[in-house]
Amino acid sequence: MSLSTNPEPAMQQAEAAREPRIIAFLCKWCTYTGADLAGTSRLQYAPNVRIILVMCSGAVDPLYVMKPLLEGVDGVLVGGCHAGDCHYVNGNYKARRRIALVRNYLEGLGLEQDRVWFRFISASEGRVFADTINEMTESLRKLGPNPLAEEWTV
């Protein structure tokens, strides 16, 4: 299979319109299931997000949050279970510290820390998921495009 030089037409169109692009890492047990519920409930939400399924928000290494931002994505969302609900006991609490660390580093280098969101969204909160994506898209629109999208040395 040859890899297309134009792998994501939808994403490129979004860029053309300077639409915010979001990468979301969602935990299998809560937020991903919540996103699924949003879909099966036919809730409308901004099409600006690409979802990556992870087993636990605690499995999201800072590396995976920083990589898309350096590539020029406008925001990264990490979604995990509510406090006390982690399927692996405390992965979401540990994720919370890691995300705080990443936000601190990004801010320290001049990238708005509000490009990285961490949210607790449960499997039953399809509505909350849809609202979160809408809210984040709107917030990123206000922030403007990620300046690193133009920085070839980064």
Place this chain on the structure above:
Amino acid sequence: MTGAAQQTRLVKTEQACGELRAIARAALRSGLVVGALVPRRTSTTVIPALVKDPDRIGDDAYFGAPITPQNAASLLSDVTFRPPKGRVLAVLRSCEHRALIELAKLKQVDLDSILVIGIDCLGAAGPGPAPPHLLDETAWRARMAEGGAEAWEGVRRACGICALPAATTAAFTVGLIDVSPESGVLLSVPDDEDGSRLLAAVAAEEGASVSEPGGEVAAHAAAVAAVAEERGQAKARAIAAWRDDTGNFAALSEALAACTQCLNCRRACPICYCRECVFETALFESTGDRYLSRAARKGAVRLPAEVMLYQLTRLAHMGLSCVNCGMCEAYCPAGIELTMLFAVMGQEARALFAYEPGRDAGEALPLTVYREDELDPR
């Protein structure tokens, strides 16, 4: 160590500058330790060596040498990862002891297998041939006795902004700053069985004498505090300057321009303990077409392609435990000023968790623990 009762003595040997050798021999002979990490002087540097027999600690043993081919914590990880029967003596400067404590939290060293003697340090050279004045023990002791915050020529840049001239984290310490070589060295040991045993053994060493110190203790403490104060200010100035000049993505990518992602910094780093770094794996292997699509998106793609991500990932993985020893920079063939990147970014991140690497072996690594009532979301 703060809090615990200490007994401090002046140790003096007939041989000039022989005190640390006498202390090491005494520790071995008394059975307090079964081996000692000994920096052995060559014509250009020191070679760290493990020695078992006290009589093999000869005149080439240069404890406290202002030369660190490697952060000794890495070597002690090799020796104690599978703990030996009995303890090993290590004379460590502050950055080495703090790295050792961080490595213990990462379960890479066994602290119970090591008897640390913390030693004063005003700066040390990195790898490569050391300048002659650093290889001269008499000159080094005279320099230590002189005190003062000015960095010695040829030492690592990180040392110039190190505000921890004394290894106060250790229970056993040797004070050299502002202590005249004619008086000897200030040996401080805990007021317990181990401490008393070492003092007795040192007193029994041939040519060594142990005496109650006079004004040396207070003078030493004041001189150490003065160095710490002045270096602390130098560090604050360097951090502010870095913040102004380099503290943003565009300038940082400039600073990293010469990086070839050789990973030497991570090999030299005492904290980077992974057998295989994620940047050595196939994770970032890509196809030609993908490189081209990245190039299309940004107009160009820098090669090697993950230089910035690599440094940021190191910050995320070990930045909280960074002891600012500066070995990364000392080992960088491209001369990149990594010390400041980690000093500045690390300091800001550590403030998030009120964490100080190497402060206390009982403290948990911030990313391994949590509190329910902290940060957002709740």
